[in-house]
Amino acid sequence: MQWTDLKARLLSVGSTRITGKPAEMYIARSAAGPGAGGSGAVFFAVGSNRVKLALNPLSAVEIAHHGNGVADLHFEGVIISGRLLEPGCHCPDQAFITVTGSCIFHCRYCPVPTLGGKRKTIEEIKGMIEAAWHRIGAISITSGVLETIEEEESYVLEVIQHLREYNLPIGVSIYPTDHTPDRLRALGVTEVKFNIEAATPAIFATQCPGLDYEQLWRVLDRSVELFGKGRVFSNVIIGLGETDDEMEACIRRLASHGIIPVLRPLNPVAELKGNPRPTAERLKTIFSIHERELKNAGLNPREALTMCTNCAGCDLVPGRD
Numbered sequence: 001m002q003w004t005d006l007k008a009r010l011l012s013v014g015s016t017r018i019t020g021k022p023a024e025m026y027i028a029r030s031a032a033g034p035g036a037g038g039s040g041a042v043f044f045a046v047g048s049n050r051v052k053l054a055l056n057p058l059s060a061v062e063i064a065h066h067g068n069g070v071a072d073l074h075f076e077g078v079i080i081s082g083r084l085l086e087p088g089c090h091c092p093d094q095a096f097i098t099v100t101g102s103c104i105f106h107c108r109y110c111p112v113p114t115l116g117g118k119r120k121t122i123e124e125i126k127g128m129i130e131a132a133w134h135r136i137g138a139i140s141i142t143s144g145v146l147e148t149i150e151e152e153e154s155y156v157l158e159v160i161q162h163l164r165e166y167n168l169p170i171g172v173s174i175y176p177t178d179h180t181p182d183r184l185r186a187l188g189v190t191e192v193k194f195n196i197e198a199a200t201p202a203i204f205a206t207q208c209p210g211l212d213y214e215q216l217w218r219v220l221d222r223s224v225e226l227f228g229k230g231r232v233f234s235n236v237i238i239g240l241g242e243t244d245d246e247m248e249a250c251i252r253r254l255a256s257h258g259i260i261p262v263l264r265p266l267n268p269v270a271e272l273k274g275n276p277r278p279t280a281e282r283l284k285t286i287f288s289i290h291e292r293e294l295k296n297a298g299l300n301p302r303e304a305l306t307m308c309t310n311c312a313g314c315d316l317v318p319g320r321d
């Protein structure tokens with residue numbers, strides 16, 4: 001089975017069970033992103049390819065751990081040999097830290113508002129980076145919103161001031177104000193990700209009440225002016241009711257603006273619990289469109305230094321998968 005095909009099928013299932021030797025040191029626990037607040041996830045790698053799967057004892061996928069990360073994945077009658085990756089901090093190779101684990105908004109697909117996580121202090125964040133130091137090559141920062149978008153931005157800026165001493169590339173993905181790109185650039189941040197989340201404004205309005213789709217596009221365009229083509233990213237969820245044509249138009253618009261789309265299969269949690277995950281066939285169709293549009297726009301995801309396009313755990317990433 002080709003890797004792209006295997007990963008599309010695995011992402012369509014979204015989970016695995018773990019058998020064999022204890023695997024605690026390979027389990028990543030997240031306060032944001034797909035699987036936030038769940039019972040953990042693992043990264044299974046074959047060569048330089050990887051996939052992140054949530055742990056679920058009832059999953060149709062099984063990873064048999066033989067010790068020291070060596071593992072076999074059993075799925076649809078085939079056995080694939082690989083290894084479990086040790087997470088740096090949330091994901092392999094990076095300290096990806098959620099500054100504030102709660103949110104005042106209520107995007108329908110997101111579990112963060114119900115988790116009510118707390119805000120980390122600067123000392124806690126530095127402690128997390130230093131604990132993972134020997135395994136990381138980048139720092140990525142995301143955050144919910146504790147009080148207001150403006151107050152969150154100013155706290156994240158303060159955090160970043162303290163992270164510059166590590167001399168690692170820093171990626172930031174937060175809810176932006178109109179000034180966020182300029183302020184992050186002034187602090188030496190390398191890459192930014194502002195998420196339009198939905199392929200169309202109508203879907204966004206239903207899924208993310210109280211947030212402004214067009215403002216996100218303005219902020220993304222300003223970011224490309226400051227950070228450069230290919231240093232700006234935006235998540236778009238696959239499976240919120242958009243058609244393939246709508247997804248294609250959205251991918252083309254992002255890429256033609258110099259923005260790399262991060263196309264994320266829906267993880268049906270929060271208010272979308274019970275919705276279907278996108279099928280492997282659909283993920284592969286959209287992957288081909290993604291590959292073509294990035295190529296046409298001269299964008300190369302392999303050059304990403306931070307965040308999800310560098311990690312490539314949760315999505316099919318052209319040039320990586």
Ligand code: SF4
Nearest residue numbers: 033091308311313314
């Ligand atoms: S792809 Fe993004 S959300 Fe998924 S594990 Fe990697 S950094 Fe986290």
